[in-house]
Amino acid sequence: MQREGDNAAITIEELTKDYGEVRAVDGLTLTIPEAEVFGLLGPNGSGKTTTINCLTGLLKPTSGTVEVEGYDVQTHGREARGVMGVSPQETAVYSYLTGRENVELFGQLYAVPKGKLRGRVDYVIEKVGLVDDAGRRVGRYSGGMKRRVSIAMALVTDPKVVLLDEPTVGMDPQSRRAIWDFVMELKDAGKTILLTTHYMEEAEEICDRVGVIDRGKLIELGTPSSLKAKYGADDLEDVFIRLTGRKIREEA
Amino acid sequence: MNATRISSLVKKEWKKTIREPAVLFMIILFPVMLTVAFGASFGATPGSQQESFTVAVVNLSSGGNWSAEFIHDLSATGVLSVNDYQSNASAQSALSQGQVQAVMVVPAAFDDSVQSYLSHPSEQGDWVNCTLSLYLDRASLIVGQVVPSVVQQVLGSGVLGVEQAAAPSPVELTTPSLVQVKSQSVFDTFVPGLFAFASIFLIMMVAQSFTTDRESGTLRRVATTPTSASEIMTAQVLSYLLIGVVQALLVLGSALALGYRPDNTLSGVALGLVIASVFSVCNVGFGLIAASIARTAGAATGISFLFLLPQMFLGTYVGMALSSSAQNAGRFVPSYYVTDALNSLFTRGAAITSSTVMTDLGVVGVSSLLILLTGIYIFRRLGQS
Numbered sequence: 286m287q288r289e290g291d292n293a294a295i296t297i298e299e300l301t302k303d304y305g306e307v308r309a310v311d312g313l314t315l316t317i318p319e320a321e322v323f324g325l326l327g328p329n330g331s332g333k334t335t336t337i338n339c340l341t342g343l344l345k346p347t348s349g350t351v352e353v354e355g356y357d358v359q360t361h362g363r364e365a366r367g368v369m370g371v372s373p374q375e376t377a378v379y380s381y382l383t384g385r386e387n388v389e390l391f392g393q394l395y396a397v398p399k400g401k402l403r404g405r406v407d408y409v410i411e412k413v414g415l416v417d418d419a420g421r422r423v424g425r426y427s428g429g430m431k432r433r434v435s436i437a438m439a440l441v442t443d444p445k446v447v448l449l450d451e452p453t454v455g456m457d458p459q460s461r462r463a464i465w466d467f468v469m470e471l472k473d474a475g476k477t478i479l480l481t482t483h484y485m486e487e488a489e490e491i492c493d494r495v496g497v498i499d500r501g502k503l504i505e506l507g508t509p510s511s512l513k514a515k516y517g518a519d520d521l522e523d524v525f526i527r528l529t530g531r532k533i534r535e536e537a
Numbered sequence: 538m539n540a541t542r543i544s545s546l547v548k549k550e551w552k553k554t555i556r557e558p559a560v561l562f563m564i565i566l567f568p569v570m571l572t573v574a575f576g577a578s579f580g581a582t583p584g585s586q587q588e589s590f591t592v593a594v595v596n597l598s599s600g601g602n603w604s605a606e607f608i609h610d611l612s613a614t615g616v617l618s619v620n621d622y623q624s625n626a627s628a629q630s631a632l633s634q635g636q637v638q639a640v641m642v643v644p645a646a647f648d649d650s651v652q653s654y655l656s657h658p659s660e661q662g663d664w665v666n667c668t669l670s671l672y673l674d675r676a677s678l679i680v681g682q683v684v685p686s687v688v689q690q691v692l693g694s695g696v697l698g699v700e701q702a703a704a705p706s707p708v709e710l711t712t713p714s715l716v717q718v719k720s721q722s723v724f725d726t727f728v729p730g731l732f733a734f735a736s737i738f739l740i741m742m743v744a745q746s747f748t749t750d751r752e753s754g755t756l757r758r759v760a761t762t763p764t765s766a767s768e769i770m771t772a773q774v775l776s777y778l779l780i781g782v783v784q785a786l787l788v789l790g791s792a793l794a795l796g797y798r799p800d801n802t803l804s805g806v807a808l809g810l811v812i813a814s815v816f817s818v819c820n821v822g823f824g825l826i827a828a829s830i831a832r833t834a835g836a837a838t839g840i841s842f843l844f845l846l847p848q849m850f851l852g853t854y855v856g857m858a859l860s861s862s863a864q865n866a867g868r869f870v871p872s873y874y875v876t877d878a879l880n881s882l883f884t885r886g887a888a889i890t891s892s893t894v895m896t897d898l899g900v901v902g903v904s905s906l907l908i909l910l911t912g913i914y915i916f917r918r919l920g921q922s
Contacts (some may be wrong), residue, residue, distance in 0.1 A: 304822035340762040363763045371761040379549065381556045386549075393545035394762040422556070438758075 293317045294446050294477035300349035302335050309335040311501035322468060322478045324492035332501040333481040334374055337450050341371050353446055370444035374451050377429040380424030384415050384434045387423055388441050395442040409437040412467045414460060429456040436464060449480040453487060465491050485521040487499060497531050542764050546772030562843045563742055568735035568784045569791050575731065576724050576795035590684055591618045593628035593637040601648030603696050610695040616687050633670055633885045634893030639684045640672040650707045651696050664707035671710060676726060676884035683765045723797045728792045729879030730854025732813040733872040735784050737848045739777055739817055745826025752834060774821055778790035781817025786892055799883035809882045812898055819905035825912030831921040848872040874900040
């Protein structure tokens with residue numbers, strides 16, 4: 286059940302997820318307070334997306350617990366999913382629907398009242414910069430446009446918690462900047478945002494705190510500035526190199 | 538269950554049906570094209586290949602030797618298998634449900650008629666005339682060709698001893714107005730099977746739909762919303778049930794436009810459409826099983842044919858040309874019962890409450906539900922990741 290007076294939006298305790306003999310997430314413990322933008326950084330296969338999938342209830346943890354807004358995802362999955370907006374790593378949009386129809390559909394799946402839905406759809410479509418193309422079928426969109434639709438689908442319900450898995454992969458710099466601005470606007474509105482990214486400048490620009498994950502383990506946690514100071518690094522990429530001895534590879 | 542979620546998913550499926558050219562063709566245009574193609578190609582009566590026919594005999598004669606010998610001679614041909622019925626009504630009921638392929642009513646005056654002929658073969662004025670009524674299964678073109686000629690031949694060469702079929706005889710053989718065998722075309726006999734034939738391609742479309750959604754990630758994405766698996770499945774079943782209704786109406790409409798006329802009341806036709814529509818639920822189940830096995834949409838197409846072909850060959854009009862053993866095997870596929878019910882309703886004019894129609898409806902309903910539940914179970918175990 287939801288806990289009263291608890292300001293943690295996301296609580297992950299000793300999360301472990303195994304795929305056969307492969308341990309994708311290894312004892313991850315993390316608390317993200319409300320209205321924080323948190324960046325989960327790590328290379329391919331580090332366990333970022335597995336963590337997100339455990340948060341959304343798509344994957345059942347091997348052990349450990351995950352709570353969103355006080356709802357245990359395993360025992361109160363529907364309530365937990367009801368307060369989350371999720372933009373997955375794959376764009377996951379219906380190509381035969383228009384951009385607007387995709388966004389509307391997800392509003393309806395969250396049972397957003399009809400009277401409120403239209404305004405929300407207009408708002409998020411404008412925010413992701415798709416006003417001129419919203420009436421076209423998504424199958425004819427570029428990859429970056431599909432990702433913007435995907436983000437609009439995640440945000441149409443005005444969720445308390447937003448999970449963005451590599452939200453700006455494949456976007457041009459201008460679109461990426463627009464998404465960053467939108468994320469900051471959400472933060473100002475009190476939303477909690479967990480995002481995964483390969484773009485270190487993105488993490489530095491918009492994240493209040495970042496966690497560095499490698500081989501399923503959380504190996505560092507802090508604000509971008511504190512981590513840079515701690516490791517005497519110029520940027521987060523440098524922090525990652527000093528922590529792991531290698532660079533974060535581009536995933537897109 | 539949330540009605541808003543379900544209706545939004547149903548609308549989404551319908552938009553896909555209308556907007557995706559391949560889906561639109563297979564689900565909506567294919568049934569129409571199939572019906573029109575058959576109507577244009579098969580307007581004539583075919584030849585006979587069936588070896589034996591079951592005939593219900595209602596013997597109203599006084600129980601004399603001639604009627605008994607005549608009935609015995611019919612059985613002795615090996616072409617007709619004779620079953621005795623006590624009344625014309627019970628025999629007609631069996632005919633309308635496909636349990637027998639013809640009904641023959643031996644009149645009360647039959648023995649006297651034969652005796653009068655044998656006593657005065659060349660004095661027609663002394664003959665006692667009577668009429669031997671023959672009712673034939675309208676669902677079979679072959680019956681209309683074979684049974685009357687066999688009966689005429691046995692009557693002439695047997696008890697009457699007439700060598701030429703056209704020779705004068707006191708016993709007249711009639712096929713009453715109920716039977717209009719000559720107006721039956723191949724198309725008329727194929728139409729009931731077309732309903733099942735058109736619907737079974739839903740298997741492929743459902744399998745492709747789920748595998749495509751799985752590949753694109755949309756299936757998983759919907760699972761991150763408060764939408765439950767039950768709501769997703771309910772929406773899918775409702776979508777394809779509606780598509781099944783549309784398909785059935787399209788096949789019927791196309792057939793009507795080509796001159797086909799089902800031999801039943803409006804309620805009988807409506808029940809036929811309901812049975813054809815319920816069958817679409819079965820195909821959703823098979824589609825889910827195919828989607829569970831297949832890893833890609835392309836593979837789903839191939840695997841769908843494992844479920845599609847048996848239903849096509851054993852349970853639709855295609856099965857009419859198969860061997861008797863293959864036709865018996867058809868009893869293990871749901872489409873057989875759809876076609877059988879529609880044959881009874883549309884071709885034989887069976888009552889909607891007749892046991893055959895009710896049995897067929899029950900088998901289609903129960904088997905469809907079981908196959909759907911099996912499909913949902915397997916898909917949830919194997920098909921979602």
